[in-house]
Amino acid sequence: MEISMLKSKIHRAVITQAELNYVGSVTIDEDLMEAAGLYEYEHVHIVNVNSGSRIETYVIAGERGSGVICLNGAAARSGQKGDLVIIMSYAAMTPDEIKTHRPKVVFVGDKNEIVRVADYEKHGELG
Numbered sequence: 001m002e003i004s005m006l007k008s009k010i011h012r013a014v015i016t017q018a019e020l021n022y023v024g025s026v027t028i029d030e031d032l033m034e035a036a037g038l039y040e041y042e043h044v045h046i047v048n049v050n051s052g053s054r055i056e057t058y059v060i061a062g063e064r065g066s067g068v069i070c071l072n073g074a075a076a077r078s079g080q081k082g083d084l085v086i087i088m089s090y091a092a093m094t095p096d097e098i099k100t101h102r103p104k105v106v107f108v109g110d111k112n113e114i115v116r117v118a119d120y121e122k123h124g125e126l127g
Contacts, residue, residue, distance in 0.1 A: 001094070002092040006088060006103040007037065008036040008088070008104040009036065009103065010028070010108060011086055012086060014069060014085075014112055016112070018075075018079060019071070019073075020077070022073050022076075023072065024057055024074050025075070026087065027062040027069070028059055028068065029067050030064040032067075032114065035106045035114050036087075036089070036104055037089075038089055041059065041060070042058060043089070044056070046078070049085065050079070060072075069085065
């Protein structure tokens with residue numbers, strides 16, 4: 001049996017663009033993708049902190065160092081420039097893998113620059 005577990009997340013990133021007339025996805029700065037262990041075309045969930053909306057889409061690589069977080073296509077209806085979002089990826093793991101797994105959490109500043117990367121998350125406590 002495999003269980004879907006949080007693999008990584010980018011915590012409270014700022015939407016920099018929303019492009020309705022584009023084939024769907026979310027564009028993410030390659031530096032952020034690398035720090036979070038995200039792959040181009042990987043399935044992600046995006047939670048909008050401002051509106052509470054939750055969507056699923058896939059990642060496309062944005063310009064490295066740009067800080068870009070752009071909702072594309074239908075996803076653009078789920079947030080606007082300046083909204084805070086949490087971008088999460090998941091992985092299927094066996095019970096044995098779960099015992100040692102720690103999700104990677106990328107914290108960003110107000111320009112989506114990497115502030116800190118943690119290797120786990122517990123309620124009320126970040127490492």
